[in-house]
Amino acid sequence: MKILVTVKEVATVEDEFEIEGTEIADQYLGADLNEWDDYAIEEAVQLQEDGIADEVVTVTIGPEDGEQTIRQALAKGADRAVRVWDDSLEGVDLLDVNAKTEILSAVIEEEDPDLVLTGVQAGDDSFAATGVSVAENLGFQWGAVVNHLEHDLEDGIASVRRELEGGVEELTELELPAVLTIQTGINEPRYASLRGIRQAQRKELDVKALADIGVDESTIESELD
Numbered sequence: 001m002k003i004l005v006t007v008k009e010v011a012t013v014e015d016e017f018e019i020e021g022t023e024i025a026d027q028y029l030g031a032d033l034n035e036w037d038d039y040a041i042e043e044a045v046q047l048q049e050d051g052i053a054d055e056v057v058t059v060t061i062g063p064e065d066g067e068q069t070i071r072q073a074l075a076k077g078a079d080r081a082v083r084v085w086d087d088s089l090e091g092v093d094l095l096d097v098n099a100k101t102e103i104l105s106a107v108i109e110e111e112d113p114d115l116v117l118t119g120v121q122a123g124d125d126s127f128a129a130t131g132v133s134v135a136e137n138l139g140f141q142w143g144a145v146v147n148h149l150e151h152d153l154e155d156g157i158a159s160v161r162r163e164l165e166g167g168v169e170e171l172t173e174l175e176l177p178a179v180l181t182i183q184t185g186i187n188e189p190r191y192a193s194l195r196g197i198r199q200a201q202r203k204e205l206d207v208k209a210l211a212d213i214g215v216d217e218s219t220i221e222s223e224l225d
Contacts, residue, residue: 001047001052001054001114001115002053002054002055002111002113002114002115003048003053003055003056003057003113003114003115003116004056004057004058004059004107004108004113004115004117005037005040005041005044005056005057005059005078005116005118006037006058006059006104006130006131006134007033007034007037007041007058007059007060007069007070007073007119008033008034008061008119008122009032009060009062009066009069009070010032010033010034010035032069033069033072033073034119034122035184036118036120036122036182036183036184037073037118037119037122038076038119039119039184039185039189040118040119041073041076041077041078041117042187042188043117043149043186044056044078044117045076045077045078046151046187047115047149047151048077049077052151052152052153055079055080056077056078056080057078057080057082057113058070058073058074058078058081058082059081059083059104059107059108059111060082060083060084061083061084061085061089061095061100061104062083062084062085063085063089063090064085067205071200071203072192072200074196074203075192075193075197075200076189076190076192076196077190077196080203080206081203081206082107082206082207083205083206083207084107084207084208084209084213085207085209086209086210086217086220087209088210088217097129097130097133098133099220100130100133100134101133101134102137102215102220103210103213103215103220104134105134105137105138106214106215108134109138110213110214113177114156114176114177115176115177115178115180116131116134116135116140116178116179116180117179117180117181118134118181119181119182120144120145120182120183120184128144128181131144131179131181132144132181135178135179138179140177141175141177142178142179143158143160143162143172143174143178143180143181144162144181145162145163145164145183146160146162146180146181146182146183146186147161147163147169147183147186148160149161149180149186157173157174157175157176158173158174158175158178158180159171159172159173160174162183163183
């Protein structure tokens with residue numbers, strides 16, 4: 001079984017900062033792995049450790065200076081990492097859901113995973129829409145805001161518990177391939193070991209342009225207009 005995890009780099013800001021013009025001064029800004037994605041990575045790695053998954057692949061959309069973030073996923077146990085970027089995306093501060101859906105769907109079709117895990121939302125936009133949008137685009141079954149996943153996946157079925165509004169929870173079964181958006185608290189994300197960090201730094205990332213995954217640049221540009 002192959003599991004694909006989508007990950008994103010999000011901006012971080014120091015507790016105390018200064019404003020230059022209308023923006024926070026650069027020296028107070030940083031970047032880190034999206035919190036919800038960290039839980040998705042941990043869930044995938046645990047499935048591999050339990051002998052259920054054979055491979056964990058991560059994918060991110062972002063420029064070269066964000067590679068250290070996706071290497072965090074490798075350091076925590078992911079086997080491979082795919083980074084998608086293109087000259088046509090330069091200067092774009094925030095990709096909309098439709099553009100991300102087109103790109104991620106293309107990578108997923110190419111990788112052909114049995115299970116896709118995403119974080120429920122990203123800390124920088126809180127849209128909480130990408131995972132479900134990708135599932136709908138691919139025709140996959142999906143479960144949103146999953147806070148428990150049974151680690152058996154027998155007969156190609158994922159048994160999950162998901163959060164609904166008002167503190168209500170729902171138990172449901174999904175046929176694979178499926179997309180699950182992972183909630184914080186489903187597990188306890190590990191810290192990367194020194195050995196894992198060193199190994200991650202030596203691994204080559206699979207860097208792809210839009211053309212490499214069969215996405216027409218004009219399609220993405222129309223989504224950004």
